Amino acid sequence: MTSFHDFKPQDLIFLEPLYRKIKINTQMSLEDSYETVYEEPGEEPIHVYSLTNYLHNKDITFLKRLVTGSIDTYYYCPECEKEVYINSERVPLDKEFQDDVIASFPRPTSHEESVFYAEEAETSFKKYIRHFFDKYLDQSNTFTRHLVCTASKKHKITITFRISRDMYIEKIGQFPAVYSFDNKAHQYKKILTKENRNELNKAIGLKTHGNGVGAYVYLRRVFERLLHEKIDEAFVSDNTELQKVKKYRIEDKISAVKHFLPEFLVNNSFLYNILSKGIHELSEEECLSYFEPVKEAILVILEEDYEKDRRASFQKELGTELSNIHAKMKND
């Protein structure tokens, strides 16, 4: 499992699904501090032991940063529909929380003393956390970060997290919704119809909330719609055949237009079996586990269309450029 401090703050802010609990580690670490003393100039220095420091860990450092640090990042803004600079509202970190050292003691001279110091440090740490929570969390143990897109100050983003007493953090609210920051669907905006884009986003959104059947319904609709676009394209000049193919089962529809589909899809027949099954035959778990491969398959179709589209416009531009050169040469 990923440690809390291994997350990127911007991913926790924008992409972390709601209600997933992440453990915050509360183990302290020990560090001895030394003083360096030179008895005679030019002689080897002596390290004189001074104190044992009890420090909090990386998870706590990361938590302080998530609660108060500036989260200024280049990220996808769902309202601008492109990557822009997004800045967080400033929340100053109080002086008392700036140090990582929770407590310091002289070197223990006995086992009893070291146990005593460890207990004292533990008490100080609990106090430290309690103070921090009192200062930055509201009465329901939540904190909210406000961010704003720099391209338009009107695009505001609000994220709320909750920290439980047993030190689990979870995101409990986000506006705009989590799925709208997943820009994969947006990347294909140019080649996706508005209807498909909305439904793909809805599917990703429902999946984010663990709603497998709902997510799968939308995903399947997008897939079928894309497939029908291919069928329309393939039989554009043969209406009789078109009407016939439209009545086929999914597997047969796919093989009827296989030259218009990515090879990957044609070779992965298991996907059609999944798609052919009625939603009522699939359980919530099954829908969730099929979601990613089905979504990826849709993205593969889009990727290929996107590439074709890109290549076509590149060739068109290149053609114009070449004929300009040609015209210029004739005039010279």
Ligand SMILES: [Zn+2]
């Ligand atoms: Zn924006």
